[in-house]
Amino acid sequence: xxxxxxxxxxxxDILFEAEVRGEPVLELLAERVAAADPPxxxxxxxxxxxxxxxxxxxxxxxxxxxxxWTLERMPAVDRNILRIGAYELLWSADVPDAVAISEAVTxxxxxxxxxxxxxxNGLLGRLLDLKPTLTL
Numbered sequence: 237x238x239x240x241x242x243x244x245x246x247x248x249d250i251l252f253e254a255e256v257r258g259e260p261v262l263e264l265l266a267e268r269v270a271a272a273d274p275p276x277x278x279x280x281x282x283x284x285x286x287x288x289x290x291x292x293x294x295x296x297x298x299x300x301x302x303x304x305w306t307l308e309r310m311p312a313v314d315r316n317i318l319r320i321g322a323y324e325l326l327w328s329a330d331v332p333d334a335v336a337i338s339e340a341v342t343x344x345x346x347x348x349x350x351x352x353x354x355x356x357n358g359l360l361g362r363l364l365d366l367k368p369t370l371t372l
Contacts, residue, residue, distance in 0.1 A: 240279055244320055244339055247283035248347070250276070251316040261288045286323045287316075293372060294322045301362045305355075313348045314356060321360045326372055333364055 250268055254261040265284045269276045287294065298318050299307040307315060321340030324331045337360045344352035 239277065241339060241342070243277045243279035244283065244343060246274070246276055246280040247287070247320055248313070248316055248343060250280070250284050251287060251319065252312055255312055255316065283320055283323065286327055287319045290323060290327060290372075291319070294319050294326075297322060297326075297363060297366075297370075298359065301366070302359055311348055311352070314344060314352050317343045317348070317352075317356055318359060321356065322363055325360060325363055326367065326370065333367075337361065337364065 250265055251261060253259075254264045257264075261284060265276070265281060269281060295307055298315075302310070310318070317340050320343075321336055324336035324339070325333055328336070337357065340360055341353050341357045344356040
């Protein structure tokens with residue numbers, strides 16, 4: 237597995253754990269970085285911080301464009317995969333759009349329901365279509 241793919245998986249682990257446990261994301265990130273078991277790469281930490289910094293905008297976009305779903309109704313794994321994908325798609329200039337979407341779809345396929353890959357692909361595709369018109 238490529239280094240950035242591993243970093244995305246580790247970022248997902250941290251975001252998911254913080255949400256499920258009701259803990260502040262950045263505090264949990266600091267704990268995981270300090271423990272280094274397993275290690276948290278610089279890119280994983282960057283993803284967690286980026287998702288947290290833009291969480292209100294990301295959640296608003298996901299909620300507004302997820303047809304037939306509220307953010308709260310989505311499986312927690314899907315919700316956090318989408319957050320990472322949206323962050324990379326909209327705020328990570330060094331990640332090609334197709335890579336951001338493909339990596340999110342792959343994570344969903346590996347870690348979530350049978351329908352999650354197509355849901356993640358469709359929602360991030362919608363955000364990609366809207367990207368030129370978004371003011372972030």
